[in-house]
Amino acid sequence: MAELEKILKKWFGALDSAVPSIYVVGGAVRDHLLNRPLNDVDLVCRQAKAVCRQLAATCNATLVPFENKPGAECYRVVDRTQKEAFIDVSPLRGNDITADLNARDFTINAMAFPVKENGRVGRLIDPNAGAADLAKGVIRSLSEKSMIRDPLRMLRAFRFAAQFDFRIADRTLVFIRRQQRLIITVAAERIRTELLKLLSINRSAPHIRAMDDTGLLGCIFPEITPMKGCDQGGHHHLDVWDHSLLVLEKLENILNDTDCIFLPNGPDLRHVLGKKNRLPILKLAALLHDVGKPQCLDNLAEKDRTTFYGHDTAGGEAVREICRRLRLSNKEVELAARTVGNHMNVLNLSRPGVKPKTIAKWFRESGETLLMTVLLEMADVQSTLGTQSDPQFRIDHWAWSRRTVADYFARLQPVLVSKNLISGEDLKQKGIPPGPAMGNLLEKIRSAQDAGQIATREAALELVDELTQK
CATH class of the missing domain: 3.30.460.10 (Beta Polymerase, domain 2)
Structure with missing residues (x-):
């Protein structure tokens, strides 16, 4: 006591x-x-x-x-x-x-x-x-009427089960299945708070899956219904929804072992993800990262393959609307939407032959979502296990991701957050008018800055002179 x-x-x-x-x-x-x-x-x-x-x-x-x-x-x-x-x-x-x-x-x-x-x-x-x-170790509802009086208790059952590593009593699961649709009567802010608490727990994935089995998750996110049964072709061994659940599970495995995977940057990575709600937002993005696939499905019968071109962009927009519906803050909305919308960029940037300046440009544009997107795509690639998938690519992508995280903390972080050495006003003073040429020149200056070739305003202006004289 x-x-x-x-x-x-x-x-x-x-x-x-x-x-x-x-x-x-x-x-x-x-x-x-x-x-x-x-x-x-x-x-x-x-x-x-x-x-x-x-x-x-x-x-x-x-x-x-x-x-x-x-x-x-x-x-x-x-x-x-x-x-x-x-x-x-x-x-x-x-x-x-x-x-x-x-x-x-x-x-x-x-x-x-x-x-x-x-x-x-x-x-x-x-x-x-x-x-x-x-x-x-049992979560047991006092009565079905208890859940009818406050339907948020259905979601809280799964949060408590995850928090204490308990199981939910069978009778309580029956109550949830019967009353699942009442969750839509609960204020979005209350659902958001409870959901983020659940996703903040180290092992939330099994409980998200259990919630889905009762139908409750689909009432909160009706967008997942078209993902179920949506076949992905030979590169995948699961449909879109089961793949997404596996990605969440793989992501949690990575997040729970950062000290080993990202040695010596595990503490640095946890610090970044420890910022307000960053971790549950990343997990929410993982769960919904392929929500755009059903609307982008294209079965190419003549080529015997399935494509989802543009699903990342479509998914980013869908996630933006979902997060707004849950009354997330504007910053949280953008973190989730941009992480989903950019996840295919990480996949493409990790392939051989991509120029370092292309990677640096994307990293700079990614801002705060950079590490979140890298972690999401690590889990995504490790969950893609179809007969047409490439085991060597999974190995190479894993290694690239680890190098990228290490490089971020060793070199990129201070560079990417630094301001541009010069602006359009500086170029105007040199007689360069606004337009595509100015934009192209500013991008070249920024690339040189990111690469460490220039570090002062004077050096940037000298480089402008060199480039304009060519």
């Missing part, structure tokens, strides 16, 4: 009066029983607002009213001297704590500890055998 009681003592130890009937509920109880670090502490009681006012006054804290979820009254009490120290207090639902727990989502979240004097906790209250399900 050490960590939990230490937190509670901070808030309740200084109260002059007896502690009211207040209970620790939800994730704090679950995580305490699992011996996991406590992220948040949620409490319920009668007269929640009055209790929080008393706590705020006694503990030099601020009272912040907010909605923990739509329509649910909640109060956050935040330490004025330590902003990361807070507790959330909500009104007790129903006649007593048992009624409150019975209205929750899953048995593992439907347990409580009563708070005693000085922040001590009493005996576990567990009316739905949540502790037993924790021990067995």
Whole structure:
């Protein structure tokens, strides 16, 4: 009880009066029983607002009213001297704590500890055998009505299963299959948040596949339906959708082994992907990277092959619309869309004979999506195992990708983020008018800058003179 009681003592130890009937509920109880670090502490009681006012006054804290979820009254009490120290207090639902727990989502979240004097906790209250399900590793819904009341709980079932490496009870899966379409009634922002949490987990792929088996994933992403059964010809051993699921799985294998694969740049790569939501956005892009294929399908019977010309561009636009629908930020929308839209460029750039300046130009234009796209295509190539695929190309592409990541951190990163040494205004002053010739000249100057041939404005202007005199 050490960590939990230490937190509670901070808030309740200084109260002059007896502690009211207040209970620790939800994730704090679950995580305490699992011996996991406590992220948040949620409490319920009668007269929640009055209790929080008393706590705020006694503990030099601020009272912040907010909605923990739509329509649910909640109060956050935040330490004025330590902003990361807070507790959330909500009104007790129903006649007593048992009624409150019975209205929750899953048995593992439907347990409580009563708070005693000085922040001590009493005996576990567990009316739905949540502790037993924790021990067995089972996510079990309290009822089908629980999911009808808040359909987001269907998605949360898979997130919890991934987070704790638990299985979802068979009866709960039946509930999800029956109520899957209710997910479309949930606010897009809530679906987005839960989905990104799921994709942030190291091994989300099996749970995305399980969600698809229930039909829930297709309700969130109806665009995947045409991908199912869409044959890809001899280069692939799976249809478009099963290939996409395999790409997500392969990508997670790569991401979970970066220290070995990208030695010594594993920590650098994790730092880049650790930026806000970068990792789940990459995984979402992997899952949907071929969403444009069905509309670009062309069966060339006379040549006995199948093509999908332009599917990367079409897929990028589709992903842009999907991400907007999920209310992702503008930056997240563009990261996902550009990663999907550019993934075939990586495939082509890794082939023999491509000029270094062509690679450097694409890298510069890729910006923040460069590493994301390289990682996606590593997983894509490793998932292309048809009888007409080339095993040697898989080996060569893997090696090229590793070299590219190493080169990025060793040399390219500072070069690619640097500003152009000169601009169109500089060329105008030399009598060069705006137009294709100016654009071509600026591109040559930038290529020389990327290659390390010039490093100052003066050197760039001298190169302009040389090029215009030829």
